[in-house]
Amino acid sequence: MWRALAFLALLALAAFGAVWIADRPGTVTVVWNGYQIGTSLAVALVGVIAAAIVLGVLWAIVRGVIGLPEALVRGSAERRRAKGLSALSRGMVAVGSGDPLAARRFAGDAERLLGTEPLTLLLKAQAAQISGDRDAAESAFQRMVDDPETRVLGLRGLFVEARRREDETAARAYATEAARLAPSVTWANEALLEAQSADGDWAAALETIERRSSLGLIDKATARRQRAVLLTAIAGEREAGEPELAAERILQAVKLAPDLVPAACIAGRLLARRGDVKKAARIVEAAWKANPHPDLAKVYLGLRPGDSVRDRLARAEVLAKLSVWDPESRLALGQAALDARDYKRAREAVKPLLTDRPTARACLMMAAIEEAEHGAASGQAREWLARAARAPRDRVWIADGIATETWAPVSPVTGRLDAFTWREPPNTLAAAPAVEPEAESTAPALVPAATRPSAPVPGSVAPSASALSSASASAPVATGPGTPVPVPTVLPAKAASAKTAGADPVSAGMAAAALPPGSADRAVRRMG
Template identity: 75%
Template sequence: MWRALAYLVLLAVAAFGAVWIADRPGTVTVVWNGYQIGTSLSLAIVGVIAAAIVLGLVWAILRGVINLPEALVRGSAERRRSKGLSALSRGMVAVGSGDPLAARRYANDAERLLGAEPLTLLLKAQAAQISGDRDGAEQAFRAMVDDSETRVLGLRGLFVEARRREDEEAARAYATEAARLAPSVTWANDAVLEAHCADTDWAAALETVERRASLGLIDKAQAKRQRAVLLTAIAREREAGEPEAATTRALEAIKLAPGLVPAACLAGRLLARRGDLKKAARAVEGAWRINPHPDLAKVYLNLRTGDSVRDRLTRAETLAKLSAWDPEARLAVAQAALDAREFARAREALQPLLADRPTARTCLTMAAIEEAEHGAQSGRTREWFARAARAPRDPIWIADGVASETWEPVSPLTGQLDAFVWQAPPSAIGVSPEPEPAEPLETPALVPARAQAGPDPMGLKPVEIAAGAPVPAEPKLVGVKPADLKPVTAGATAKGDTSAPDPVSAGMAAAALPVPEGPVALGAPPRETAPRSVKLVP
């Protein structure tokens, strides 16, 4: 609409000018080289306009002829670039779809048409990667490192290739250089942090976390948690040689993460060691309110070395009140009451935990109560030990499928910081508990006459079960025929040695064996000592 109005206005102005000139006639005379040309003003104006149009057309033709070679070259380059971009796009699609032949073909076409552009080098590197050509991929990434625009991207590719060939030193060098060139690059910061943790250089790791937090690469809550974990690791290292510095670090960790159990335990031990019992108790109680944990209970009950068993029982009841009688508090009270030989009080504390599938620790505590009161050979003692062998397992420190009784700052498999969590391990035996007998277990048992492959029914050996495998509702002996089974009376072993203890009693003692220090992968060969931790396969 506005264009139509402008056109009408211009047309009106032209008409007005023509009328104005027609109302004021005149002549224009041109004298040149002895010639005199005279004409009216209107014709002169028309002639000037026509001459301008002719000159403009002539100039356009001349300029087109002059610029024709350049235009031809430019058009060829545009067509070449268009084909190159098309090859680049198709190559990226081929890489994404996992077609190495098409990816390499389009990568060569893109390189031929576009030259050594960043995206062309990236496509060439990725095509070499999916084709298994590691040397070609590294050459492409090194060419990207030589260009300032793609240097960090090239370092990223070289880092990945170094990790694939397990060259940790080269991978660390590439990550460090990338972090120096681009401090906000997440992968480089993660790799540098992982390298510091692998070297147990907790101070350098702490600096890296602080730098990441200042750049906004991680949120404030995660940064505080990671600082607390690293401060706890530093305090644990200095606990023996520098107790004051270790105490300072542990207290800083508690301020950052009040529920961090290892920090609270460490602070409680260090403060109690120097005689500051009230501050030690506050540190442990603060963490206990957030996260009741057996390690906290152990530290709290032993803050004062000269306390009697009844004093420890009083402290356990204090913890129970602070956590509204959490299951961990009940177990702590039961253990303290057992030490004080107040068996009724111990049973009363555990009673709510016996209603629905008590855990192995609960069963073992009940077995210890029965053994202390009635002896190791009583029926109830053996019953509780047998139930402990089949009961759900208690929580333990787990990181990346590795279970350990002790907390560590990083995962032993991936090196991830703050990977250990306190949780119940997945069941690895795949059997459901049998109904509780009304009387103590005194009936003969059936055991295989020869050793069979499969899960250990007592749960004493690490067992590996593939993820997603069906779990049988009842325990089964794989490959065992009825003829292979024979009755074994109480007090006899599978080999017929009547002088040995009965299999149920042997299982009781084995179920309570300690496990060795350090995380152990599932399926590892047996050690000289009993394992302390196993790798769990969910």
Template identity: 55%
Template sequence: MVRLIIFFAVLFAFALGGAWLADRPGTVMLDWQGYQIQTSLMVGLVGLLVLVIVLFIAWAIIVKLVRSPRSFARFWGTRRRERGYRALTNGLIAVGSGDVSGARKYAKDAQKLLRREPATKLLAAQAAQLGGDSGKAQGQFTSMLEHESTQVLGLHGLYLEAQRAGETEAARHYAKEAIALSPALPWAGKAMLDFQASEGDWEAALTTLERNAQFKLVDKKTARRERAVLLTARAMELEASSPDRARALAKEAHGLAPDLVPAAAVAGRLYSRSGDFGRAAKVLEAAWKKNPHPDIAEAYIHIRPGDSIRDRLKRVNHLNQLRANHPEGALALARVAIDANDWEAAREALTKLLRSAPTKRACLMMAEVEEGQHGDHGRVREWLSRAVRAPQDPAWVADGVVSDTWAPISPVTGELDAFEWKAPPTALAPPEDGPLIDEALLQPRPPVAAKAVIEPARDVTPKKPEDDKAPVGNLEEAAGTPGKSDAGAVKTAAFDVPASSNTDGARSGTGSGETPAPAAKTEHPASNEQAAATPGKDPAEPEADKDEKGAEAKAPAPDAAKDVPAKDAAPEKVPQKAETAAAPKPAKPEPASAGGRETVAPPIPDAVGDGYRTRRSTVAYPLGRAPDDPGPRGNGADRNGYKSYT
């Protein structure tokens, strides 16, 4: 608008001047070298104006011709730069889209057209990285170090290449140089923090973290969390050697991050070690309310050394009430109850957990309960099979690594505070072949009464040897000899012989040819058997014999192979005639505890006729040997007279 006003003002001035000259006419005459030019004033002024314009145009043409080479050069340079920047732009787009061939082509064109542009080296390096040419990429980044404006860019590229190649020392060197050039670089500050933490240099890592926070490379929340992690790591390192220093560090870490489980666990243990049980309980209870964890429960249960199992059970009940219905509380309660043999409390805690969120650890504990309470191996196998298909329990997981213990850094990448308490990832879910937990399996199975085994009895009277005049004593007589009794009673069991077989009765030693009546497996006092079977005894004196044999049976008898004859014991008189033991229900003795010779009778045909059974009998020889065997002592008797020989 202003320009328009000025234009009209100038135009008005010219019009006014022209009108003023028109009102005052005149003549203009030019006399030069005999030439005279005469015209009016208006025509003369117009001619002068035209002459000035022609001279101005001519001067402009002359100047343009003089400056044309430089102009032409500037023109072609501008066009070249435009083409170079267009190639640079297209190359960056090709790198972003993953076009390796296009990125290389545009990088080459950009370097050709833009020789002094640092961005062309970056494009060439990125194209080489995209194509997997690490050597060319390192060369491009190294060339950037020659220019001050691209030094940090070159160091970053070299750092990334060293990280990809696994050259930790080289990567740390480049990060350190970058921090020296620019302390506010985020990638360099984080890299140095990770390197120092992975090397266990916790003090240097704390210094680097403070510098990063000062330059606002990390936010306040992240800085507090990372500082708590570093302090916890340092406290765990000093827990055994310097507990006071470690306790102060763990206390500070717990104050910075109350939900950090390792910090609370270390602080609780160190307070408990120093005897400050109240502060230890306060720290652990606060951490449990924030984040229930098995490590906190373990430290809280054993907060006071020397407590009884009942005290620990009471303490874990209180801890479980702080976060009711939490799986970790139920598992901690079940663990202590199992240790205290309080099977009902353990079963109750595990039953609630298994109905809501069954896990592998809960199934394994339930198997312990079944085995400890009832000894039900069938139920134990059931719970073990459930544990195989049950979901995994939470664990410390970082970059795919599952660990039972917490660590401040990741073992894969070295990143600080990488471990998380969560369920580990499973490779493949097991096929669903039914519900994981049956309601019937949660109910305790009633104890099953033991069934008596009914077996036919047999006579234990030993047969009379044909080649030896010495009578043969029975098993009870050998067991009742002083120093020979096993436990004061002989367990006997009969063979399962079909009732229709008459040959079994004849071979059993009864001599009647009748099948003995079946009898349950019972225990008979050794004194009664000895009173009925010992030769040379008067049947009219049963009570004296019973008292004598009962007194002898109270002393435990050593093994026959380890029996040493006593010096003061006189050899008993060898009986002249063997008497058969009269028992209403004879039973077979066990050949394991008494000395004797085990013989195998001919096989007994089965009642059905589809197989044979072998009957074994045990014979005790008073001379400690068979009649046809001279034995290690020749024909002389043992000092005790009734040593067994097998």
């Protein structure tokens, strides 16, 4: 639009000039070398304009002839660059699609056509990576490091290659240099934080987190959580030798992350040690509401070392009210009731956990209750112990495939900060299936010889044949290299009129051996 308006304006100006000259006629006379040439003003102007146009055309022709070689060279370079950019683009596509042959071919074409441009070196390095040629990849990345424009990118590539060959020293050096050259590079800051955390250099790790937070590389919530984890690590190391410094650090951690279980546990112990029981209780209760945990229950129940078992039971009831439906509340209450010898209350607390796939801790709790009330020879206690061996595993601290009962600030595998989470193991075992009564049979039962005692043990009762046959018929015999295969022994089966209740294949033999005298032939009842 603006061009059209400008053209119309120039056209109007030319028309106005022509009219103005026509209204003011005149003559132009040129005297040169004895000749006199005269013409009108309009014709003279037309001649001047025509001469200017001719001279301009001649000058353009001369310039074109003079600049022809340069134009040819420039055109060839542009075509070469266009081909190089096309090869570079196709090479990137080949790298993304995982085609090493095409990637290497296009990388060679791009390097031949474009030279040592940053993207060309990057394509060459990536083509070598997907081809498995680590030496060529490192060579390309090293060439990038030598160029100031691509130094950080080259350090990134060398860092990745060092990690692949498990050279943590070199990887740390590359990350440190990259963080020095470009403080806002995310990967270098993360790698530096992992290295500092793995070394236990908590002060340097705190500085790194502060820098990342100030640069906006992590959000505020993540920064607060990571600071709390590092402060908890410092307090954990100083808890025994420097309790005052540990208390200062752990209170900062609790303020940053009130739901961090290890921080609340350490804070509870330190505050209780110096007599501030109320503050310790508030901290533990706040963490318990967010994340019920057995360590929190242990700290909470032991805030006053001189409390009686009834006082501890009252504290357990407070925890149970804070998180009514959580299994940890019931287990803590059951343990406190067991310590107080209130077996009825202990059973009532644990009973809801037994309805659907009770975990190992719930089974062990029931076994402890039965043993405390009825003695170590209780068949039900042994039954619960057997069920605990096959029950689903309870939650533990898990990080990078490592499961442990003790929390740690960093992963022992990768050095990642705040890696441990409290959850069930991924390979949780299924609960022991309910055992139905066995069908009547008149056929002889085969029992492995290894399960048949060669001689009665003094002071013990030999298991009955029905218990042995039930155990052998249900439980497989483990064999392996170096393990002798037991020879089956034929025992007479029960008569058809004698009905035998089914027993748990794992615990039948154990329970039969623990039965009181005179009841060896009684069937073992499975607790549900």
